[in-house]
Amino acid sequence: MLKREKVPPGTVFPLEALELWSDDIEGRGDFSQYRSRLLELVRFVASYKPLIAGAKDLPVMESMQLALENIVISIFDGSNEFGGGSSEVQLALYRIFEGLLQQLLSLKxxxxxxxxxxxxxxxxxxxxxxxxxxxxxxxxxxxxxLLNSLPFVVKDPSTSTARYARLQICTSFIRIAKAADKSILPHMKDIADTMAHMQREGCLLCGEHNILGEAFLVMASTAG
Structure with missing residues (x-):
């Protein structure tokens, strides 16, 4: 997933430094085969994210996101395989992804x-x-x-990149509702309350409300 290269400190990684996937790794194979590569990816995000952000090297960031998505699906999208693994491996997985998640949540x-x-x-x-x-x-x-960090009042909605980004954030709710399954159900009320508050404040647009409503339909179908 990541090619090992000696890069001087303070250097932004070029696009060539990233490789999304390795064909010699089974998508749902034993985690021990690619654990070291996963750790390498996590360390890359943790260590070099300020340089990437500063350079706004979006192709690199987007390619890393695709690599992360492939890894997460390979490990967690087969509940039987993950649940049947050893407790040591499960604990290692939890610590790795919890650490990465905390890194992402801390970004401002x-x-x-x-x-x-x-x-x-x-x-x-x-x-x-x-x-x-x-x-x-x-x-x-x-x-x-993130949604509230983006302006919702714009002079020209048809050309506003912020408006598009807001819609993308709302779409993330749908993706998480589908992937997280029943884990998201206890949070439905909090989501609804936040949506209602944003509507009262006039900072939730119609299209955004519709997308979040679709996320609720996904959650409801999960609940049965």
Missing amino acids: WTERTLVEVLGHYLDALGPFLKHFPAAVGSVINKLFE
Whole structure:
């Protein structure tokens, strides 16, 4: 997933430094085969994210998000395989992804493109949230924080990139609702209350409300 190269400190990684996936790794194979590579990806995000953000090297960030999404799906999208693994491996997985999630939640990005990418990183962790429901509330709160960080009143909605980013954040609720499954159900009331508050304040637009409403339909179908 990540090619090992000697790069001087303070250097922003070029696009060539990233490799999304390795064909010699089974998508649902034993975690021990690619654990070291996963750790390498996590350390890369934790160590170099300020440089990437400063350079606004979005292609690198987006490619890393795709790599993360592939990894999370491979590990957590087969509940039987994950549940049947050893407790040691499960604990290692939890610590790795909990640490990465905390890194993402701590980011205070407000620039439109970075907010949008951060939202995608969070919804990429949806399958992880299915197995670790304690983290769902923090992710939901962060998504609302990102949504409120973007302006909702614009002079020309047809050309506003902020408007598009807000819609993307709302779409992340749908993706997480689908991937997290029943883990999101205890948070439905809090989501509804936050939506109602934003509507009263006039800072939730019609299209955004509709997308969040669709997320509620997904949650309701999960509840049966």
